[in-house]
Each structure stands twice: as C-alpha cells, then as structure tokens.
Amino acid sequence: MKTVNPLWNFFISIKLTVVLLLSLAMTSIIGTVLPQNKNPQFYEGYGPIGVRLIEHLNLFDMYHAWWFQGLLLLLMINIVVCSINRLQKTGSLIWGPASDIRPDRFVGRKDARTLDDARDTEALIKSYEPLVRRWFPGCQVLRTENQVVIYGEKGRWSRLGVYIVHLSVILLLVGGLVGSFFGFEGFVTLPEGETTDTVHIHGTGQTLSLDFQIRCDRFSISRYENGMVKEYRSSLTLLENGAPVLQKDIIVNDPLRYRGINIFQSSYGKLAPQQQDSPALPEPGPDTEYHLHFLSKESGMTYTRHAKVGVEVDIPEGLGKFLIVSYEPQTDFHGRPLGPALKGILTPMEGEPVDVVLPIRFPGFDRMRSGDVAIAVIPPRPSPPAALPDEETRYYTGLQVTRDPGVGLVYAGFALMIIGCFVSFYLSHQQVCVVIDDQQGRRRVTLSGIANRNKISMQHRIEKIFGAMTKV
C-alpha cells in the first residue's frame, strides 16, 4: 500500500536525506557571512539586486526564514518516514521470536570454520556449549533429527540505536518549535535600587509584563590583580505584590530561575554622573569636544582621547581608528530610549569597519558589543572631577530574561542523541552458531558468526572460540 504512494516514495529516499543535509550545510553558511537582523539601511550596501534577494528570501533573518524552516521540516518528515519504513522491515529482527534460527545461513558462510570430531554428539554439546555460553550467556541448544545447533546471540536491541538518534533529532526540532511559540527572550536594564516588571523582547521592540517584579539591590564588579574583570554580580530581589519572595546574587554562569523564568547576568554600565547628582548639567551638543574612553579587552587597559564630530582618533595597542560621525539627540535600543548618543565608525586594523552607538548616559553600553575594544563617552563637565571610587559609582545591571518551555524536550533529545550515537556506532547485534552434523561415525562441526556492525571484532571472537574448541 505504501509503494503506490509517490509522496511516501519521495520521503523514504536516503538520497533526499543526503540532499537535505548538504543543503542545510551550504545554506547555513549564508547567515554566518551576511550579518543577521540588521536594520534595512544596513543592507542597502548590497545593491538593488542584493536587497531584493535579501528581502524575498528573508536572508536578514535566514535561520527563521520560511525556506530554511521548510528544509528542517522536510528533514523531519524524511527522518520519520525512513524510520517507520525501516522499522517495518527490521522490526521482526528486533522483536521477533528467536526461534526461527536458520542454521544454513551460518553454515553457508565463506568465513565459517569447520572441524571433524569423533566424539558423540552429547559429549560435543557438553564441551562446546560452555565455550559459546562464555560470550553469549543466553545461548540455547536446538536438536533436530541428525543435527544439533548451539545458538547464541546478543545486542539485538542495539539495532534500535539508529531510531534513538532519529527520535532525538525529532525531539530537538519539536523542542525548538515549542520554545519559539511559547517562550520569549528579552532584556531588562535596571539601575541599582530600582524595580521593574517590564521585559523588552529582543528584536521586536515589544514589551512584556512579568507577574512579579525584579529589584536590583546592588551591582558590583570584582577584578583580578591585573585589572581584568573577575566577576559581575547583581544582587536581585524578586517581589510579588510588593513583598519579597526570593533573594539571590546572580553572576555570569549562575542565573536565577523562578516560575519558569530565567534571569541572567548579561551586561552592566555606570550611570552617568549627571543622572546621579547634577541633573541640571546642560546636554552636550554636536560641537562639543568629547572625552572617549577606550577599554582594551586584551590588556584590560583604559585610554582616554579627546575628539570632535568628524575627527578620527587612533586607538592605542593597534586596535584601529575611531571616527565620530554624528551626535544624535535621541536614540533607542530595542524600543527603550537611550537618550543622546554619538554614532561612530570603528575601523579595526584588520577586518570590516563596525558601526558603533555610544549613548552618553550609558558609558558601559558598548561592552555589549563584545569587541576587542569597548568605547565609552564621558560627557564634558564644567570641572573635571577626580575619578569616583567604585563604591560611590552607581551602576545599572543588564539582565537577560528568558522563558523556554521547550528546554526539557531539547535536553531529552540531547541525552538520547548521545546514547543513540554510542549504541549505533559501538554496539552490534551478534549471532553465533555451532552446527553439529552427524556424518557416518564422525561429527562435522561448523562454527560461524554474524554481526551487523564491527564485523572485524566479530571475526576475532569467532577465532577465539574456534581456538578454544580445537584445544578441547
């Protein structure tokens, strides 16, 4: 009934699997070369044809494009159909009764070993059966009129390994789908001492209200002796209806989980001094001379340079050049207003120039870019104050807030994939058969074994058993 269905035939083809896997491999390259999720202006540099291609094929977010998800869907159907098809054929091999043993399948093999023995059949069974039993504990002795068969097998279930791997892939894809439909990924910037329940969803500008509030009690940074950052720590309190329900310090790699919501330490920044104590300071304008701080990721050193709009400055340590392109009175990040900012271009010594936005109120903002150098603008002040000691600086913490109900499925998929790969690569279904034929006063003994994988190690095992048989 399945053979008449052309769609079924299309999907049981392993050619399709190979084509799909290679298509996924090749198309995935696009998204690693073409920057993803930039604003439309960014892609104008790719020319009119490029722009149309990018728009039609969703190349600006290709891993979520209809055609890429379509390839994944095809792969999923292909896996399911192939597995069902194969299980129909080999299912009886896995679950069928062991009784339909066909000794001729073993005797007829080219690598079967034979010997003649004068002892009577019962004596032979007595001496050979323990040898087989040593490797194949469940072995059985089957007697027919003039033939005795000692048959052992193991690892029959290892034929399931492939299906375990395929099931794991399905779990991963389904888990991913569940996460994208019922989960979210968002961001919160929270000054010390403040409370919020609003999460900004990545990439959409939408916001979401949690049914509890997050308060940042304190943010702190500790450093190694050489100045490199050792730890970012946010002390958080979760509140429900104004009453604290949970208090925890989070650091990178040690998030807070509460009612299915995960809160991660993601970034931080210093609140600009005028926000703290002198809010009356005049806003800087386009003609101002700015103090730029360059923080080198490699050495942990900070350098200060002065620059005006349109003047390029060299960054120490050979980290490239930086040009302030414009002063913007109002900017936003994922829909959240950032206030005035400088827009600039960072040109590293090697590699492509990068567009950089430096909000004047959030000097730590550029660290989120994770580049080799983080740039901060220190606005001009009437009298340059001495650097504030750390404990007097007020910070804001950047928290990643996520919910993903698909994670359980994905983790189950991970576990099954490792188990399945191991089983299908390293375990095999092994069968061994000793056939004792009565032949005019002598007994002809044939030993042979079959394995569905790792045939070489099966041959070694047969040699061992045969060696022991001839010794007896």
Added chain:
Amino acid sequence: MSSLNSSLLLSVSTFVFGLAALLYISALIFKKISLTQPARWIMVGAVLTTTAGVILRWVESYEMGIGHAPLSNLYESLVFFAWTAGVIYVGVEYKYKNPIIGAFATPIAFLAMAYASLSPNISDRIQPLVPALKSNWLIAHVVTCFLGYAAFAIAFGLSLMFLIRSTNPEKQDGILGHIPELDTLDELTHRMVLFGFLFLTAGIITGAIWANSAWGTYWSWDPKETWSLITWFIYATLLHARLMRGWQGKKIAWLSIVGFAAVLFTYFGVNLLPGLHSYGKA
C-alpha cells in the same frame, strides 16, 4: 624549579613532535620502514612531554592564584588539540600496527604545536578566566570538541593517504607500496569519523547546555555554533551515504576532507568573519 616551566616544556615538545613527524615522513619518502621504530618512541615522548607541560601549566595557574584548567584560550586549545591528536594517533598505531599512517597524522599535531608556539598573534601567557568562562562546563565542552576535532584530523590524514594510494592501488613497491591497503584505510577513516562524530555531537551538546546556563538560550545561530552544525551536517551526510547508499572509497575520502575543512573553519575561520554582534536597531 624556577627554570623548568610549562612554556619551556611545551616549546620542547613542539620540537619533539617535529622530529617524530620528520622521521615518519622520511620513512615514507626514503622507503625506510625502520625509521618508524624510533619515530614511534619519539612520538610517545612528545605526547608525554606535552602531558607534563599541560599539567605544569595547570599547577602554575594555581600558584598564580588564578587556577583554572589550561583550556581557556587559543594557545591552550591548540596545545590540547596537538596532544589529543598525538594520543589518538599513538592508539591507532598500537592497535593497527601500521606506522606509515604516522607520515600523514603526526605532521598535523606538529603544525598545531608550531602554530601555537611560533605565531606572533597567539599569546602563551597564563591569564585569569573571564567571567563567561567560569563554569564547570568549560572542561567538558573543550575536551569533547577537541577529541572530535583531533579524530577528524586523523581521518583527514587517512583520506589523503587513500586518495594518493588509489591513484595506483596495485603497486606494491615504492612509496605507494608502503601505504596500507585501500580497504584498511577506508575502514580506519570510517572508525575515526564515527569517533569524531560522537564527540563533536557531545561537544555541540555540552556547548548548548552551557550557553543555556550562561545566556539563557541553548542555540543562537552565532557563527561558531552555526559552523559546528555545518560540520555536523557534513559528517552526518558521510555516515548516511556510507551506511545506506554503500558509498565507499574516494567519495567518502573527499567528504572526509571537506568535513575537515569545515572543522578548520569552525576553529579558525570564524574569527575572520565580519563582526556579527549587532545592536539590533540603534
């Protein structure tokens, strides 16, 4: 004690790896199989020196008060890659008793060590861990990934041998004659790919779990992640083509070479891509 430090030991082991590779290659070119005898022991020596160097580096980091496993930057990962490739190769030679494979496998370990030691862009200073790397997953992730990479590297060497040998499979003398039979090479390549695939899978998975515990997403299509998946797709293709369509020989050898190119790109090439961390709408 002060004169013997891990940098010195690892520099020495670079040269020991080089010497072993040189002997293996000479054995092949000058048809002197006897040269592989000392080469084997020198290779074992190189692996042991590297082991000592890595352990000493680990100890030194604790003495500096910033103790962590030496798996935290490019230098340390290259050294670990060379070590893993060396260990796997010694195991293969011990099991399959075919020393000529060394001429194709040991240079890979040597090149990794030499690149780590000599490249001016790679710092061998022991540095403290940045907050993002402070996790128990660091060791599991790096070790599984590099076991995979190293196995694929050896599979690549074997595939090269296969292609060279297959130009004249009947020839029994000369350089070609010393290369193992095609069937042996094909089988060995397959075994290496299986091993590599298992560990690449484990590496991607440990990475995903780590990402989920550090950033809240197990997969974000970042270039490194994507390239490791591309590599996974290529080797998955190889396994399916071989098991289900009975592909063997040259086609598999070429797929294994393409797969290793993807491994190299995952490891080094990703750094050459334009900066992809974006602000979104700025």
